[in-house]
Amino acid sequence: MTDPNPLSPPALETHVTAHDETFLDSNELVINMGPQHPATHGVLRVILRLDGEKVLGLECVIGYLHRGVEKIAENRTYTMFNPYVDRMDYVAAVSNGLGYCEAVEKLLSVDAPPRAQYIRVILTELNRIASHQLWLGTHALDIGAITPLFYTFRDREEILKIFEKYCGARLTTHAFRIGGLQYEAYEGFEKDVRNFISFFKPKIDEYEELLTTNRIWLERTRGVGVISGKDCIALGVTGPVLRASGVKWDIRKAQPYANYKNFDFEIPIGLNGDTYDRYLVRMVEMRQALRIIEQAVEGIPEGPIMAKVPKVMKPPVGEIYHSIEAPKGELGYLIVSDGSTQPYRVRVRPPSFVNLQALDLMCRGQLVADVIAVIGTLDIVLGEVDR
Amino acid sequence: MDAILSYITSYLSSDLTPGAAGNWFWATVYVLLVFVGLSVAVICMNWLERKILAHMQVRLGPMRVGPHGLLQPIADALKLLLKEDIIPAEADGLVFWVAPFIVVLAAFTVFVVVPFGPTHAITDMNIGILFMLGVSSLSVLGIVTAGWASNSHYPLIGALRSSAQMVSYEVAMGLAVVSVILMTSLNEQGIGTLSMIGIVQAQMAQQEWFVFKFFPLGLIGFFIFAVAMIAETNRAPFDLPEAESELTAGFHTEYSGFRWSLFFLAEYSAMIGVSSVAVTLWLGGWLRPFPNWLSGSTWDLFFSLFPGLTFLFLAGMCFFNVVRMPKHPLFRIQTMGLAGFGVLLGLIGLILFVPAVRDRVGDIFWFSAKVAAFMYLYIWYRGTFPRYRFDQLMKVGWKVLLPMGLGLLILTAATAFVEPSVEQWLRHIL
Numbered sequence: 001m002t003d004p005n006p007l008s009p010p011a012l013e014t015h016v017t018a019h020d021e022t023f024l025d026s027n028e029l030v031i032n033m034g035p036q037h038p039a040t041h042g043v044l045r046v047i048l049r050l051d052g053e054k055v056l057g058l059e060c061v062i063g064y065l066h067r068g069v070e071k072i073a074e075n076r077t078y079t080m081f082n083p084y085v086d087r088m089d090y091v092a093a094v095s096n097g098l099g100y101c102e103a104v105e106k107l108l109s110v111d112a113p114p115r116a117q118y119i120r121v122i123l124t125e126l127n128r129i130a131s132h133q134l135w136l137g138t139h140a141l142d143i144g145a146i147t148p149l150f151y152t153f154r155d156r157e158e159i160l161k162i163f164e165k166y167c168g169a170r171l172t173t174h175a176f177r178i179g180g181l182q183y184e185a186y187e188g189f190e191k192d193v194r195n196f197i198s199f200f201k202p203k204i205d206e207y208e209e210l211l212t213t214n215r216i217w218l219e220r221t222r223g224v225g226v227i228s229g230k231d232c233i234a235l236g237v238t239g240p241v242l243r244a245s246g247v248k249w250d251i252r253k254a255q256p257y258a259n260y261k262n263f264d265f266e267i268p269i270g271l272n273g274d275t276y277d278r279y280l281v282r283m284v285e286m287r288q289a290l291r292i293i294e295q296a297v298e299g300i301p302e303g304p305i306m307a308k309v310p311k312v313m314k315p316p317v318g319e320i321y322h323s324i325e326a327p328k329g330e331l332g333y334l335i336v337s338d339g340s341t342q343p344y345r346v347r348v349r350p351p352s353f354v355n356l357q358a359l360d361l362m363c364r365g366q367l368v369a370d371v372i373a374v375i376g377t378l379d380i381v382l383g384e385v386d387r
Numbered sequence: 388m389d390a391i392l393s394y395i396t397s398y399l400s401s402d403l404t405p406g407a408a409g410n411w412f413w414a415t416v417y418v419l420l421v422f423v424g425l426s427v428a429v430i431c432m433n434w435l436e437r438k439i440l441a442h443m444q445v446r447l448g449p450m451r452v453g454p455h456g457l458l459q460p461i462a463d464a465l466k467l468l469l470k471e472d473i474i475p476a477e478a479d480g481l482v483f484w485v486a487p488f489i490v491v492l493a494a495f496t497v498f499v500v501v502p503f504g505p506t507h508a509i510t511d512m513n514i515g516i517l518f519m520l521g522v523s524s525l526s527v528l529g530i531v532t533a534g535w536a537s538n539s540h541y542p543l544i545g546a547l548r549s550s551a552q553m554v555s556y557e558v559a560m561g562l563a564v565v566s567v568i569l570m571t572s573l574n575e576q577g578i579g580t581l582s583m584i585g586i587v588q589a590q591m592a593q594q595e596w597f598v599f600k601f602f603p604l605g606l607i608g609f610f611i612f613a614v615a616m617i618a619e620t621n622r623a624p625f626d627l628p629e630a631e632s633e634l635t636a637g638f639h640t641e642y643s644g645f646r647w648s649l650f651f652l653a654e655y656s657a658m659i660g661v662s663s664v665a666v667t668l669w670l671g672g673w674l675r676p677f678p679n680w681l682s683g684s685t686w687d688l689f690f691s692l693f694p695g696l697t698f699l700f701l702a703g704m705c706f707f708n709v710v711r712m713p714k715h716p717l718f719r720i721q722t723m724g725l726a727g728f729g730v731l732l733g734l735i736g737l738i739l740f741v742p743a744v745r746d747r748v749g750d751i752f753w754f755s756a757k758v759a760a761f762m763y764l765y766i767w768y769r770g771t772f773p774r775y776r777f778d779q780l781m782k783v784g785w786k787v788l789l790p791m792g793l794g795l796l797i798l799t800a801a802t803a804f805v806e807p808s809v810e811q812w813l814r815h816i817l
Contacts, residue, residue, distance in 0.1 A: 369774075
């Protein structure tokens with residue numbers, strides 16, 4: 001049977017209010033950007049309505065990378081589903097794993113032992129740096145600076161090497177297990193992490209030297225894609241985007257999870273909520289992440305790495321929502337248990353998906369080139385948007 | 388037969404360019420030489436850009452095709468020639484077909500007046516610089532038609548951006564050029580010149596490159612031109628028309644294969660073209676460095692050894708890498724090829740030491756070396772800067788460079804008017 005209404009993009013007029021007058025009464029231009037456009041960070045499709053180069057409105061079409069991760073969860077045991085979450089935000093797989101493991105632990109009412117907590121924090125913060133490095137490289141590339149990409153990737157390699165040594169995988173690590181860790185930190189793990197800290201500190205200065213005071217970079221990012229803190233909250237935008245708009249909200253401080261309350265670090269906030277502030281906030285976050293890692297690696301306690309968790313997990317009936325501060329914002333897991341070995345429902349609250357809502361608001365009245373900058377600054381990963 | 392021979396040989400004793408001397412035979416030879424030289428330069432530039440950019444970006448660049456990727460541009464050219472030639476169904480076939488040729492024609496025709504030496508130019512026009520600016524701005528026509536004929540949104544936006552950009556930067560560029568023409572009027576004759584050769588001769592007569600003239604006025608003019616020429620050739624940080632991350636490839640999105648390679652060729656030869664204008668107008672064209680400080684026949688001899696030494700140095704680099712090549716049999720052909728290339732370069736270098744050759748190529752060498760420095764700048768910018776946004780680009784053109792150019796023009800004119808009397812006055816009180 002053929003579908004009488006084949007899949008087609010919804011008519012734009014119904015979604016974008018058309019009361020803006022075009023300049024000189026010229027025709028509006030509707031441009032399709034993506035899904036295989038080089039600057040949409042994957043398979044995002046954006047339909048732009050333009051007046052010349054000015055953006056009157058835009059609409060995102062997502063779902064090109066939909067794999068039904070949430071549905072898969074309903075047919076896997078809690079343990080079996082663990083690797084799948086790595087495939088959502090594949091540049092911050094460790095954070096995804098941390099969120100899921102902690103959510104199930106909360107459901108089971110177990111706590112990971114302190115040593116496991118420390119190693120988790122180290123790896124998660126390393127992953128935050130790796131994610132921010134990838135963001136910086138691609139964001140700068142979109143704005144036309146091609147060199148930072150290679151610098152960030154060169155340095156990201158050092159983090160991936162630590163991941164590889166720890167668990168054998170570089171990208172989709174599956175580093176954590178429910179209840180703790182599967183692997184003990186390898187011989188020389190602490191030394192590697194310390195080496196990385198001393199290696200990476202001057203590298204951040206190097207990135208900043210290339211961009212922070214660069215005249216063209218300032219012109220391209222200042223006052224571009226401005227969003228107020230109020231709008232952020234209304235749209236549910238979280239993470240560095242929210243903080244750059246002046247809202248001091250970081251789940252690591254606000255609802256401490258893992259053992260973040262043991263560490264001393266600061267939450268950077270921006271003032272103007274523009275692309276430049278978001279850039280600065282992320283740069284400071286990288287430095288703060290190094291600070292956390294430094295403290296964690298000094299204080300790793302001895303002890304077991306795995307809590308007492310049953311082989312066959314049957315969490316009690318109930319539901320749990322647990323969120324963590326992923327590199328891109330609040331990553332939440334709602335898990336409903338019906339007492340069986342498989343979750344009844346898993347709902348993921350991915351930061352990229354929610355942050356992407358703000359794209360239209362941030363781009364209106366700006367130019368086509370700014371759309372690229374704003375997509376870059378939102379730091380979306382389509383694997384996480386579409387799931 | 389004798390008549391033909393004497394026609395050919397008669398030119399050799401003249402000290403004019405073949406075009407100005409009206410000798411068709413030598414003019415054709417020069418045209419062919421410039422065409423071949425330019426194509427080779429574009430190929431070299433392609434390889435150099437990829438290698439230099441790669442080394443700036445902590446990577447190696449092409450390494451597989453030939454030793455250190457030396458054959459990569461040739462492999463690329465072959466690939467492009469063998470590709471299917473696609474004309475989109477919706478495109479305007481004829482205009483689509485003509486557009487790249489307009490761009491290439493405009494880019495190559497400017498070399499008619501480029502002086503590689505006092506007699507090494509195809510022709511010397513009395514309106515040389517005007518001709519050059521006029522012809523080079525024709526390329527915008529090709530770009531607009533390319534974008535229009537593609538009948539697609541992205542190329543259209545790219546073409547619009549490009550035309551707006553080229554037109555606005557030409558104004559500032561022209562003002563900077565006029566300030567140089569004012570400076571040429573200060574030689575003994577007191578008459579300005581638009582001829583490219585005349586401009587270099589004026590710098591020779593005044594014993595000063597125009598970039599240092601009326602410090603800092605010459606330098607400002609040079610700066611304006613140096614910025615405008617990057618925008619004019621659509622290179623980073625002004626490469627909006629082909630902003631990869633926004634418009635995929637700008638006006639040539641729909642082009643492929645040979646036609647695309649024509650745009651590529653035109654872009655690079657336009658870069659060389661505007662660089663040679665900058666070199667001619669501000670950096671003394673074919674004149675060797677420090678003719679005032681380091682004058683005398685000994686220094687002349689010393690500087691005339693440079694071309695040969697450069698080629699010997701390149702040959703030495705080749706041999707150095709022959710030694711470093713892996714000794715594996717798989718690399719034997721590459722090693723032999725590199726050695727052969729080194730021998731070739733070395734031979735050229737040795738030939739350049741022969742006095743008769745040495746005296747004739749010196750000016751071409753210095754001209755090319757200065758242009759090469761500009762090419763390096765182009766690559767350096769590309770590796771360093773982010774891209775301007777369209778409105779900012781227009782702002783820089785109209786609100787910064789244009790007022791600067793106007794002010795510069797007025798100041799230069801005033802200085803040129805006042806300077807002789809100031810000099811007399813100074814002489815009077817001293």
